Amino acid sequence: MRRRWLFGDQLGPAFLDVPDQPVLMIESHDVLRRRPFHRQKAHLVLSAMRHRAAELGDQVTYLITDSYREGLAQVDEPLSVCQPTSWAALHFVDRLAAERDLERLPARGYATPRADFTTWADARGGKRLLMEDFYRDSRRRLDVMMEGAEPLTGRWNYDAENRERPPRTATLSLPEPWWPVEDEIDAEVRDDLDRLEREGVHFVGEDGPRTFAASRAESLAALADFITHRLPTFGRYEDATLREDRWMAHSLLSAPLNLGLLDPMEEVDAAVEAYRAGDAPIASVEGFVRQVIGWRDYIWHLYWYLGEDYRDRNELEAVRDLPEWFVELDPSGTDAACLSWALTSVRESGWAHHIPRLMILGNYALQQGWNPQQLTDWFHRSFVDGYDWVMVPNVVGMSQHADGGVLATKPYAGGGNYINTMTDLCGTCVYDPKLRRGEKACPFTAGYWLFLNRHRERFAQNFRMGQMVRGLDRLSDLDELVAENPDLA
Incomplete structure (x- = not known):
């Protein structure tokens, strides 16, 4: 039986053909050196891999290396691997299959093949x-x-x-959600991440304690708790x-x-x-x-x-760089209560639910004209559940409308009124969601109208956006709003 090479997001029993199948796992630290991941995301992935290796015991060969190639060079036997979850990893596996005895299997872990x-x-x-x-x-x-x-x-x-x-x-x-209890594996992971930081590897966000399940047993406990409570x-x-x-x-x-x-x-x-x-x-x-x-x-x-080049779509020609405070998850970089709150959630836990992601973080980036590829990378690195396959369609398509409407028929843009309606975050904010101009103007309310004005011609042709675009004609102070915000004009 071939040894099954498992990537770090292929850790459940479904990725083995039989329970006693020999396994290869490679913990590559080059991935962490290339880009600044959230510290808790790095901890979760390494903890999950090492917990899985501990469960497998003698049937796993577990290698900690700088690169996958370095690890694979130490294994001279036929391998099999389930389709990985990114285009880059798929191309890597395809190249390896041309060099060595490597059987490629269909993807697992999804309900629809x-x-x-x-x-x-x-x-x-x-x-x-x-x-x-x-x-x-x-x-x-x-x-x-x-x-x-x-x-x-x-x-x-x-x-x-x-x-x-x-x-x-x-x-x-x-009731409080079910929380995992860290163990000696987590302590080892934390020590290793501390060492990598001393060696110059940069992370964003705050360290633990670990919040999300990192083993099969923990995951089943978390599922049962959610269903019940x-x-x-x-x-x-x-x-x-x-x-x-x-x-x-x-x-x-x-x-x-x-x-x-x-x-x-x-x-x-x-x-x-x-x-x-x-x-x-x-x-x-x-x-x-x-x-x-x-x-x-x-x-x-x-x-x-949609193809590998879908990630490069930028139909709205959004080219502004993400600001440093946003990249580094620094909530003090903004006075907007909702945006500061959402960034704090990501900074402290590497997580926020879908409305802060879409209608606060993503909505703000859309209005500001931030580069969608940079934003996709930011979501990938900053969220514990973020992977390339998750974030490319969600950010390029749904959140930033950079595909011109392939995934969603209209952009997910909203003003301060939406946030005021669906959250309790506006009550203590220095800004007023009803105002688009002046010292107390809500950046989401102003940003919404400026976004529509920037793309007026395009969205006038969208059957779901026509009424919103026509609303621009009812703004008596549109010229003043544009003049006060030249970067978003």
């Missing part, structure tokens, strides 16, 4: 690749929440029930944000799922079982299922289907 997605997308001529259509097709194909040919309860989508404003309380009053509330406040409740009802499962420690279908099955047992409402369960086998798989497949 790549061949099935390609068939689905090609049948549409590569156009109108709507997530909703893909999600419904996946539900049918995987027989998830179905009654014969129809969706359970007769509805596919409960989005309308999953957009509630935040409650007028500081928190959702849910937060899934019932998840749907209602899925799009809301509370200052004092960073985690709210979110699962915190994206990091172990993207490490391969959980299978998407076991998450889905657990959530559906909670609904059938009467422990979680249909809207929450459907919303969670939609994220796992809908959006996550959809993003994975678009990364490959």
